[in-house]
Amino acid sequence: MSKRVLVVEDNELNLKLFCDLLKAHGHETHAVRDGRDAFADATAFQPHLIITDIQLPHVTGLDLIASLRVDANLATVPIMAVTAYAGVGDEERIRAAGASAYVSKPISVMRFMEVVNSLLEQPSVSI
Template identity: 65%
Template sequence: MAKRVLVVEDNALNLKLFCDLLRAHGYLPEPVRDGRDAVAKAREMLPDLVVMDIQLPHVSGYELIQHMRADPRLRAIPIMAVTAYAGGDDEARIRAAGATAYVSKPIAVLRFIEEVKALA
């Protein structure tokens, strides 16, 4: 059975790219463009992995990670942060917030898929 991946990304092109890559590698992506819907969708589908942008409108990826980590049903689901934040402290801050993995944008396709395979 294919692994389900919740993809939280507000940029339509990035969302399509991530979902297309996941499908091409045998995963079942579930796209969510509005971070305000991400936790409810995660509770509904209980994905094997969450791929999440950090820079989202309305609610930050940091907040979403904290909400998911506080939820007993969601806390064990790996979260891969995919973000344009690429400064020296950014990865440490994102991991400290509860992300399992970190991939910077623009993504390297092979690295993205390797991280997904390692987590899901």
């Protein structure tokens, strides 16, 4: 069954890779290049999953996750954080902000899709 996935990523190569992988697995994607547009796009697109980079210009992925978690219509949508900055304590900080999962870059295609599939298979849970 096709699911809607919002992908928030400012790097064009990563954005294309993520969207191509998701489409190859039958999902509908909506790409967002600027974190300032992500909240409005998520509201309009009503995704089953949101994938966001953490290091975005203008609005950090952490700020985006926090704003999504307080919105009644988006609070239960799983969020997968993807980042190249995988330092000590980063995963804990990202999960504390409200991310459902964390994947470090460069991604493993198999790991990326495993996490996507596990998040899409979970029933929505209130955060």
